[in-house]
Amino acid sequence: MRVDAIKNGIVLDHIEAGRALEIYHLLSLDKVSCPVAILTNVSSEKMGKKDIIKIDGALSLPLEILGVISPSITIVLVEDGKVREKRHVSLPKEVTDFLRCKNPRCITSTEQGIHHRFHLTGEKNAVYRCVYCDAQWS
Numbered sequence: 001m002r003v004d005a006i007k008n009g010i011v012l013d014h015i016e017a018g019r020a021l022e023i024y025h026l027l028s029l030d031k032v033s034c035p036v037a038i039l040t041n042v043s044s045e046k047m048g049k050k051d052i053i054k055i056d057g058a059l060s061l062p063l064e065i066l067g068v069i070s071p072s073i074t075i076v077l078v079e080d081g082k083v084r085e086k087r088h089v090s091l092p093k094e095v096t097d098f099l100r101c102k103n104p105r106c107i108t109s110t111e112q113g114i115h116h117r118f119h120l121t122g123e124k125n126a127v128y129r130c131v132y133c134d135a136q137w138s
């Protein structure tokens with residue numbers, strides 16, 4: 001798989017195998033008009049298997065939060081068919097209204113209009129917990 005198959009866009013490489021679809025939906029890539037390719041179970045020297053998402057369009061996406069889902073991701077920005085920048089995702093200390101608490105008894109589930117807020121409690125394994133009910137997001 002060659003990164004330069006896209007001209008101007010973003011490649012999300014080294015996604016933990018099996019999580020590409022989740023990221024696709026979280027970034028609302030089903031609503032964009034440019035070509036998006038999802039590759040799953042690609043062989044990787046580093047990871048065994050990995051997923052890749054290729055977006056052929058210069059979109060502005062909330063990429064900084066991707067580490068929450070798959071901390072191994074490399075973000076590759078492609079311009080004129082060349083790699084302009086590669087960067088690793090980081091783990092934000094707090095995430096608002098991106099993850100949703102799945103606890104049915106949580107105040108964010110029972111009340112309307114409350115922001116879903118998660119904070120980082122485990123740097124190593126990217127563990128996020130709801131600030132209201134302490135439920136772990138996974």
Ligand SMILES: [Zn+2]
Binds near residue numbers: 103130131132
């Ligand atoms: Zn909660």
